Amino acid sequence: MLSALHSPTAAPGFPGLPPLDARLAGRLWRGSSLSASAAPTLPSGFAALDAELPGDGWPLQAVTELLTPQFGVLEWRLLAPALRRWWCAQALPATTGRRRHTAAPVLRSLLLINPPHAPHLPGLQALGLPPSALIWVDAATPAEALWAAEQAIKSRVAVLAWLPEARPEQIRRLQVSALSSDAPAFLMRPERAGQQSSAAPLRLAVKPGEGWALDVHLLKRRGPAHEGWLTLPAVPGAVEPLLTAARRKPQPAPGPVPSPAPAPASPPLERDHALARTVLHA
Incomplete structure (x- = not known):
């Protein structure tokens, strides 16, 4: 049976079908190599990260877990380039051959479910995400947040939960729902969640690096284990023009402060002896 999978000949009884190797190339992968999934992906905007992700980008038919030490600090800097690309791709008018449809496309929203802080619309707009793209869902309980995330994924809109x-x-339930979606779905989890099993096919640990960089480690992916950490330059677009070249780079750690040289001891003041003073006569 295994030899048939590697046979270069066409499938018996079905002339004209491509060889099995070609038909299954996107669905079979070895555990020692990075998966080349046939599912669509979304470029992350970081070349070093895309090189380590199966399919060269964020998966669109799966949920992705981001484990961070503190919510609301690193997520936007890591995800903004991809979300901006996803939104801009929707805004392009559809084409069929040489004809271009003039009707405006139906733009899907980006749902923010239980963000740790109220969304700052000017800041998100500076990242390329217009306010019209955002829907803020403030769930009262964890159960409501999960329900909102599941319904949003089933509705094929981008989700940050x-x-x-x-x-x-x-x-696992959210992952099953994401299999029929073609929009990105990101789940923000605390660092301690890395000790739990997860059905998410992609899990990343993210922490602040030196300067404006982000340190990223792939905890789980379809492929070999990821060793070490990736350092990604992630200066916010609105901040970058305000920084000098030196400020964009990590600053060297300050060395020990040299102790000041001891001041030379001043010689003791000499007081004249009483017998050595000039005697004034009346």
Whole structure:
């Protein structure tokens, strides 16, 4: 049976079909090599990260977990380039051959479910995400947040959900829903969630690096284990023009402060002896 999978001949009884190797190339992968999934992906905007992601980008038919030490600090700097690309791709008018449709495309929204802070619209707009693209869902309970995330994924809209208390079986349910979606879905989880099993095919640990960089480690992917950390330059677009070249780079750690040289001791003041003073006569 295994030899048939590697046979270069066409499938018996079905003339004209491509060889099995060609038909299954995007669905079979070896555990020692990075998966080349046939599912669509979205470039992350970081070349070094795309080189380590199966399919060269964020998966669009799966949920992706981001594990961070503190919510609301690193997510936008890591995800903004991809989300901006996704939104701009929707805004382009569809084409068929040489004819261009003039009707405006139906733009799908970006749902923010239980973000740790109220969305700052001017800041998000500076990242290339217009306010009209954003919907803020403020769920009262973790159960409501999970329900909102599942319904949004089923509706094929982009999802950023902060789910600190989600259990493995709940993540599995979201992953099953994402299989029929072609929009990115990111779940923000605390660092301690890395000790739990997860059905998400892609899990990343993200922490602040030196200067404006982000340090990223792939905890789980379809392929070999990722060793070490990636350092990604992630200066916000609105901040970059305000920084000098020196400020864009990590600053060297300050060395020990040299102790000041001891001041030379001043010689003791000599007081004249009483017998050596000039005697004034009346």
